[in-house]
Amino acid sequence: MLSKFATRSPWLFRINTGSCNGCDVELATTAMIPRYDVERLGCKYIGSPKHADIVLVTGSITARSEPYLKRLLEEIPDPKVVVAIGICPISGGVFRDSYSIRGPLDKFVDVDVNVAGCPVRPQSIIDGVAEAIGIWKEKIKNWEEE
Amino acid sequence: MLSASDILTYLVFPGGLFAVLFGLLLLGFERIAVARFQGRVGPPLLQNVFDAFKLRGKEVLIPKDATNKIFFCIAPVLGFVGMMAAISILPISGVYGGTGANSDLIVLIYLLALPAVSNVMGGSASGSTYSAISVSREVVLMFAYEITFIIVLFTVALNAGAGEGAVFSLKGIVDYQVVNGSFIADPKMIPAFLGFVIFLLATLEVPPFHIAENSADVMSGYLMEYSGMPLALFEMTHALKLLVLITVLQIFFMPGVAGDSIIFNLFWYLVKSVGIVAVISLIHASLASFRVDQALKFLMTVPIALSLVSLFLVIFA
Numbered sequence: 001m002l003s004k005f006a007t008r009s010p011w012l013f014r015i016n017t018g019s020c021n022g023c024d025v026e027l028a029t030t031a032m033i034p035r036y037d038v039e040r041l042g043c044k045y046i047g048s049p050k051h052a053d054i055v056l057v058t059g060s061i062t063a064r065s066e067p068y069l070k071r072l073l074e075e076i077p078d079p080k081v082v083v084a085i086g087i088c089p090i091s092g093g094v095f096r097d098s099y100s101i102r103g104p105l106d107k108f109v110d111v112d113v114n115v116a117g118c119p120v121r122p123q124s125i126i127d128g129v130a131e132a133i134g135i136w137k138e139k140i141k142n143w144e145e146e
Numbered sequence: 147m148l149s150a151s152d153i154l155t156y157l158v159f160p161g162g163l164f165a166v167l168f169g170l171l172l173l174g175f176e177r178i179a180v181a182r183f184q185g186r187v188g189p190p191l192l193q194n195v196f197d198a199f200k201l202r203g204k205e206v207l208i209p210k211d212a213t214n215k216i217f218f219c220i221a222p223v224l225g226f227v228g229m230m231a232a233i234s235i236l237p238i239s240g241v242y243g244g245t246g247a248n249s250d251l252i253v254l255i256y257l258l259a260l261p262a263v264s265n266v267m268g269g270s271a272s273g274s275t276y277s278a279i280s281v282s283r284e285v286v287l288m289f290a291y292e293i294t295f296i297i298v299l300f301t302v303a304l305n306a307g308a309g310e311g312a313v314f315s316l317k318g319i320v321d322y323q324v325v326n327g328s329f330i331a332d333p334k335m336i337p338a339f340l341g342f343v344i345f346l347l348a349t350l351e352v353p354p355f356h357i358a359e360n361s362a363d364v365m366s367g368y369l370m371e372y373s374g375m376p377l378a379l380f381e382m383t384h385a386l387k388l389l390v391l392i393t394v395l396q397i398f399f400m401p402g403v404a405g406d407s408i409i410f411n412l413f414w415y416l417v418k419s420v421g422i423v424a425v426i427s428l429i430h431a432s433l434a435s436f437r438v439d440q441a442l443k444f445l446m447t448v449p450i451a452l453s454l455v456s457l458f459l460v461i462f463a
Contacts, residue, residue, distance in 0.1 A: 004199075005195075005196045005199035005200050005203075006196075006199075006200040006203065008190070008192075008193070008196040008200075009193065009196040009197045009200045011197075032186075033186075034184065034185035034186045037181070037186040037187050037188075039177075039181060039186065039187075039188060039189050040187050040188070040189065042189050042190065042193055042196060042197075045361070046361075046366060047276075047361045047364075047365025047366040047367075047370070048365055048366040048369065048370045048371070050207055050370070050371060050372065050373040051366065051369075051372075051373060051377065053200075075207075077204055077205035077207060077373055077374070078205060
């Protein structure tokens with residue numbers, strides 16, 4: 001029942017963990033403009049972690065944002081898909097040797113899709129979201145069987 | 147006494163199944179129309195149906211620091227039931243006569259306030275700061291727009307009475323307009339119509355009144371802590387509220403029939419509803435939102451003045 005309809009309505013939730021804002025601009029505005037329009041896939045940006053299906057994490061997880069990231073990831077109901085947006089959550093990017101970086105993201109949670117780029121291109125964001133929807137479908141099937 | 151046809155009315159048509167599905171389709175249509183006005187492609191038409199079905203299957207979370215867990219759980223049901231009751235008493239001209247009770251217009255005042263009350267109840271019980279801000283805004287707006295609605299309602303009731311008292315029966319108002327021409331063509335009622343449209347925008351919280359759940363500053367507002375089935379109920383309440391308000395607009399101002407055939411009249415009702423939603427989405431796509439104090443000032447002056455003008459014209463002209 002869930003898997004049939006759920007893949008048509010994935011709701012996106014953004015977490016910024018100390019990003020330079022480049023990827024956030026690409027996510028929040030460029031992916032929504034007429035040329036790309038992520039809403040075609042039924043996606044919608046929502047404000048509350050409790051409504052989220054697909055989590056988009058930007059930024060290289062600074063020491064200050066680490067506890068908030070952990071708490072937000074706990075608040076998101078299962079099954080969820082985690083997408084790392086930009087090179088920062090994947091490897092730390094140019095900041096990886098800094099004393100204030102606690103990343104990369106896969107220390108805290110199992111990352112399902114990596115979307116690389118600095119900043120990421122809107123095409124690859126939409127590609128990553130489409131891939132995340134496929135992974136989400138599999139996760140729902142496993143979750144329903146349990 | 148409760149008969150089989152009453153139950154059918156409440157559960158299948160025009161309440162229940164038909165209303166929920168048609169309301170969700172109208173919401174999907176609104177999203178597509180807004181996207182097209184902005185030059186985007188937009189979601190599929192069934193998007194809000196998919197959303198509702200998905201939310202039914204998801205995990206339900208009840209926050210540990212909710213201030214009142216009982217209120218938190220019954221709030222979504224309250225709004226949904228109120229709207230279900232409202233849609234089943236509304237007549238659709240030429241298709242369905244409503245309850246035919248003598249004073250269902252008064253009942254409508256109370257039923258239409260229920261979704262806002264359920265939002266306030268659920269939001270304030272959830273113990274979230276965002277919800278608290280959103281609830282205070284919702285209460286401010288509610289007190290401002292309810293006055294307009296009540297003045298418009300009495301204007302319509304008096305005009306339908308044609309100088310011999312007021313008609314407080316929805317069926318009476320529809321029948322009067324079917325015989326004597328719709329109120330939207332009556333110059334006396336034009337200010338009241340404009341006032342009612344502003345009330346409709348404020349109740350539905352579309353821009354310029356997208357304040358209480360504006361995702362730019364209060365995130366999801368009073369829905370912050372809801373997930374799964376209760377959130378789906380809120381979504382469906384919103385869809386039903388859209389349908390109820392559009393139907394009320396048609397009863398008050400444009401209940402014209404297209405002929406004697408029920409099928410044709412039903413089709414005419416659906417076309418009118420879609421047309422009204424198209425106008426709403428044009429307003430949605432082209433305007434920015436007020437701040438809450440600006441909205442209060444606007445709602446306390448313009449729509450109330452407009453509806454009072456109509457009231458005086460109806461009484462003295």
